[in-house]
Amino acid sequence: MPSGSIEVESKFEAGPDTEARLAALGAAPAGSSSFRDLYYDTPDLRLTRADHWLRLRQGAGWELKCPPVLVPPPAMATTYQELTSPRAIVGRLCGVLGVAPVPGWDQVPGAVAGLGLQEFASFVTQRRSYRLGGLRVDLDQADFGYAVAEVEALVGAQEDVPVALEEVLQLRRALGRDGATRVPGKMSIYLQRHRPRHYQELLLAGVLRPLVAEPQQH
Template sequence: MSVSPSPFPEVTMNVEVERKFVCDPDIQKKLKDIGAVCIGQRQFQDQYFDTADFDLTLKDFWLRSREGCWELKCPVPKKTTNIQKDTKAEGLCSRYREITSLPQIKAELIKVMTERLAQANENTENDTGMAVCDPWEDWLKGMSLGCFAKYTTERCSFSLEEEGEEGAVCIDLDQADFGYCVGEIEILVPDGVDIQAALQRIERTVDKLGLSGDQRVQGKMDVFLQRYSPDHYTKLLAAHIL
């Protein structure tokens, strides 16, 4: 007897460990001086989606479409074990589990939004006698998801190899079309793997670049919402998401 394949083939997911920094005028020279190699420049537009009540972002889930490619960033516990350096590294770095398979994104959203989908289904049945459309069909509308942020970024990317380390440290210099510039130091770690080594590599990169400051640097989304959607921004601050 044949066995039907799973509708969700297993996909290896990564955790993005990232620290943002303020770009100074000499940052590209500093990157080249420490051996980082420019691997390209590109422009892209991001669109972020949520419900009118911010059911996703208030739980720290970020649904994004970038030039037609979907990604869902999911929160992972902030606390890690066996951190050999001080905990400043943890406090200044973000970490999200990344899902890029659209069927798995939809499945994760259904789990996160179970209550809202049930309520939408009940309301539709009361109004029309018919259930709401299956969220697998016209899924954004079925989940009451709309775009709350859209902006374009000019990105210059660098790669830094370290002797004795597997994989490169990625450094991106981003200029958003609303006038904000920020740098990002990023390492991808397989989901379930201790992130201690990634935190330490990021801190070494920070030290090599001579970056100062022990305060969290705002990302593009923080600044965008602060400027253009202050109510949403205030709610995220109150929920300790931003």
């Protein structure tokens, strides 16, 4: 088992009745938060073209989301391994970029500077969260005018992914008003609007999928 947990999640479009539906299902409010995410990549986009997402979430710390091996991406959901320990993050960054770690890189900022990583996205999310059993539901509003919700489960091992996936999709079906439409994440919309060349590169690399329709403004 590689270090870090595996996040199984599915995004959906929330509606005016989503929170009432959550309450009716027995979900418990789990608080509100506001945070800025800063995302980093090499100037030639080698991390995100390899589907690796390094971010500094202000108030929470560094995190690297990477595609887990052996788990094919399911329809309507994503699975990513989440690394939060500096050693695991730096090790994975060096592996993807084909660089030997340097002694001063035991903390992420040293590696970010040494590897020449640059910020490519920065935005604030206002989030309201709910818990239902082992699932979490986040209702997000990003400061660039896009709202999206997600159902998420965190599991510790790949063999736990299929059951978590079924639970996530079941709750999504109960809450989403978008049917079987794949709903884009904040980053897809951010890049399309603010970094169109980066967005095109990721479409070409097959990391992001084309948007089906222009999402609603909120």
